[in-house]
Amino acid sequence: MAAITFEMSSGSSFMSTVPELTGPNYTLWASKSKSWLQSQGIAYVLNTLKPEEIQIVGSTSPVPAPPAAPRTPAAPAGTTGGTTAAAAAAAAATDDESDAGSPSPHFIAAASGSVADWEKDNDKAMGVIKLRVTQAIGAKIENITTARVMWDTLKDLYGTPGAAEVFQNFKRAMNVEIPRNAHPGAAIDLIKMYLTRITNAGTNTEIPMYLQYMIVINKLPPDIYAYIIARITQDDIDDFENETLDSLRTHVVNTWEARSRKKAQSANATKITAIKRKGKPPVFEEQQQRHKSGSSTWRGKGRGRGNW
16 A cells, blocks of 8 residues: 555656656656656666667667677687677778778667666656656657667757747746845756757857846946946956856845845844833933932921021
8 A cells, every 4th residue: 555655656746846748848758858857767768778779870779689600619819709790890891981082880789787677767767757748749759669778869850949939938037036035046046947948949049148147247236237237337348258147146146145134233233222221211210219318308498497
């Protein structure tokens, strides 16, 4: 029962964590999906071949490795004795290509391991991918038999952001607010993430660094804005190409922390001066005592004259 409960909980967490791939949201989907596969310990199937397979570079279809040749006594140096069939095939292909004047082919061989374990993890990874794609996208990968090829296919189809995703990232960056009374670092990191996605979307979507600076500075609280804008405007416009948003973030955070310390010190000073002493002030008490003493003396003299 405990195992069933765990699996149900894990599946529910997966469905709520990984968004459904619709195409324009590929970047977010790929990041969440890969993180989930890593958490389950099966992400390795996305970039490894099935054990005992080899693949020619440039081909997406791996082929089974030929069986190893029977063991033979060690051959003298410079001979081909003891060479496996796979190496012999590669050598033969190399000779053929060299004769034709073409580049030599290269082979990728899978690492040794348990075929059964790899197939089990591969099935899990394919299930994760298929569960969180739309029906139309699922039809495009239905006949693919490995998570690696499935992943690469989706990347080729949707990995390059379209205009819709670029606009969405720009809109999200513009909607981020840098708080006035909270640490600004997280908000700046979020803006940077969206602007970086736009810059990496294509050769014509790169955002100049000076413009990225202005976007972030324009969102700063007034007290920090005045200091940062005065400092930044002293630089030449060409100097921005050697800057990063990380350096701007450092300036903003340092300014915010310095102002927070000053506010804390000022608040403590106000608290100290606002402390009230219990009872009446000492000067007032002394005046009261003098007044009472003077009144008693006057009353005593008056009574003496009256009696005399």
